[in-house]
Amino acid sequence: MSEQHIFLVGPMGAGKSTIGRQLASFLNRPFFDIDNEIESRTGADIQWIFDMEGEAGFRARETKVLLEVVANEQSSVIATGGGIILSAANRATLKENGQVIYLSATKEQLYERTRKDKSRPLLQVDDRKGVIDKLVETRDPLYQEVADLVFPSGSVAPSKLTKNLAEALAGL
Numbered sequence: 001m002s003e004q005h006i007f008l009v010g011p012m013g014a015g016k017s018t019i020g021r022q023l024a025s026f027l028n029r030p031f032f033d034i035d036n037e038i039e040s041r042t043g044a045d046i047q048w049i050f051d052m053e054g055e056a057g058f059r060a061r062e063t064k065v066l067l068e069v070v071a072n073e074q075s076s077v078i079a080t081g082g083g084i085i086l087s088a089a090n091r092a093t094l095k096e097n098g099q100v101i102y103l104s105a106t107k108e109q110l111y112e113r114t115r116k117d118k119s120r121p122l123l124q125v126d127d128r129k130g131v132i133d134k135l136v137e138t139r140d141p142l143y144q145e146v147a148d149l150v151f152p153s154g155s156v157a158p159s160k161l162t163k164n165l166a167e168a169l170a171g172l
Contacts, residue, residue: 003075005098006169009143011136012082013110014103015153015161020079022162027169030076034084037065059083063090070097082135085142094146099172101165102147107136109154148172 006023008016017033024031038061039045049058062081069078070093078098084090094100110132144150149168153161 005070005075006077007094007098007100008077008079008103009085009094009100009146010082010103010153011105011110011132011139011143014082014105015158016079016082016103018158019103019153019162019165020077022158023165024077026162026166027077030072030074031079032069032072032076033079034062034065034069035079035081037069038062041065055083059087063087066090066093082139085139085146091142091146099148099169100146101169102143102150103153104140104143104150105152105154107132110136 006027006029008020008023010016017036020033021031035046038049038058042049042061044052046058049061053061062084066080066084069076075098080094085094107129149165149172151161151165151168156164
């Protein structure tokens with residue numbers, strides 16, 4: 001496995017943060033969660049940023065943090081936000097700076113994992129299933145475009161998925 005960054009992409013609820021933390025520990029690398037980095041740098045939660053700056057303001061912050069994190073010379077495991085792939089520049093940054101793993105899940109799994117979560121601004125609507133369906137349909141091709149590896153995260157225990165990912169990365 002090369003000493004590049006490892007990026008985890010995928011929809012909200014796919015397990016990027018959980019798997020990312022475990023994978024970083026397994027590989028003895030630093031771990032960064034882009035959403036957590038945004039919150040710690042701004043002192044505000046994602047919902048507040050969406051409320052005050054809109055999605056465009058949040059996406060600008062997301063890009064800035066991505067560029068700062070990839071500038072870190074030590075190769076890291078980086079969990080991205082679900083919408084990071086909406087920007088062509090971000091997709092290029094991911095591809096040019098590491099291995100990209102797409103953690104996929106079915107729409108039903110995503111709905112179940114996020115249905116009680118109040119911290120996801122895009123899901124603070126009555127038709128959460130409809131929003132998840134639309135997000136998956138529009139974003140899946142972009143995740144596929146940047147992915148070096150695609151791993152379904154739905155039915156495998158996180159520890160097993162982490163081990164499988166580490167083995168697959170060793171082969172790259």
